[in-house]
Amino acid sequence: MIAAVLRVAARRAPVVVARRAMSVSAVRCNLIQDLYVKEIKGYKAPPLTVADAQGSVKPWVSPSAPAPPAVEGDVAADLAAYESSTVEVESHAPVAEGAEPVVEDWFVIEPAHDLHH
Template identity: 40%
Template sequence: MSSTVLRQASTAARAFSRKAAFSTSAAARKDFVQDLYIRELKSYKAPPAAKDAHVGVVKQYSMPPTPKPPVVPADLASELSAYDAIEPVDAAPKVADGSAAEQLTMGADTFLAFLEADEPKAEGHH
């Protein structure tokens, strides 16, 4: 029985040492890449920007003209009465066919009865 325990202990020790080896190499690799990245960032020099780079790209801002207030007509009452006297324009289309006019003016009950009516069965193959 002691050989079984000894074998299990050595297997566990090898597995633990492998995990430790992988974790340290990954950490070392990460540090190397991170150090390389930071070194490259520190050594980067941005190209100098031109002093007049905005010329031709940015437009000069000017304030819009102030709007004028609306002018109230001198004889407002007569204009309102003239507006009220105008006959409204009928926007409904004129239908010459009587059946189409009936369909447009049919009530809700008539329409529902039309929808519920049985359709004639089409003669088909027997």
Template identity: 45%
Template sequence: MLAQSLRASRQSLVRATRQQVSLTARRTFITPSAVRQADLVQDMYLKELKAYKAPAVKPSDAEGHVQKFTMPTPPKSPEEADIANDLQAYEAQVPEVEGQSAEGESAPVEDWFVEEAEEEEAHH
């Protein structure tokens, strides 16, 4: 009889532990795994951010940062007399032509396309 009572108590103990394991598994699955704690720094930051009010913008605030616009002065037009004198000086110039010597000078004649005779090497 003692063996039967031990066997019965063992079976009831196994059933009870199985029921508790299944209940704890359900409970841990439903409840969140991490408990959210208050973040003091974040709370203070959000409180100060909500309490901040931007200062009003005045039209005179930009005076030190923006330059005043002034129209550029128009360029001076050249005088007609200077243009006529410059044109006469240009027409009076003697054009320089390459290959012709100036008055009284003898220009050296250079031929750029003359090929020098190559030395022949004797290969026997």
């Protein structure tokens, strides 16, 4: 059954012919290029050794430990003087005990004046 279907499909399939739409140019020999490629392919790099790297590599030295920071003066005495100092507060006129503080309206919208011609 499948073979019969394949035979019918093969008979009805169109034959495709491939054609080139461009011309083929002849390969030209380039003597200089051939010699250059031959020399490059024949070059063997010398193997690298440990002695080759000695001049360009700096030897590793572990870093020294950093010195602790120096503290100037007596820190304990300065801290005690700071804690015992009083806090200075700047304020406006003192508010009476029974009076409420005056709240100023700082966001005042002025009424728009109509300009007449």
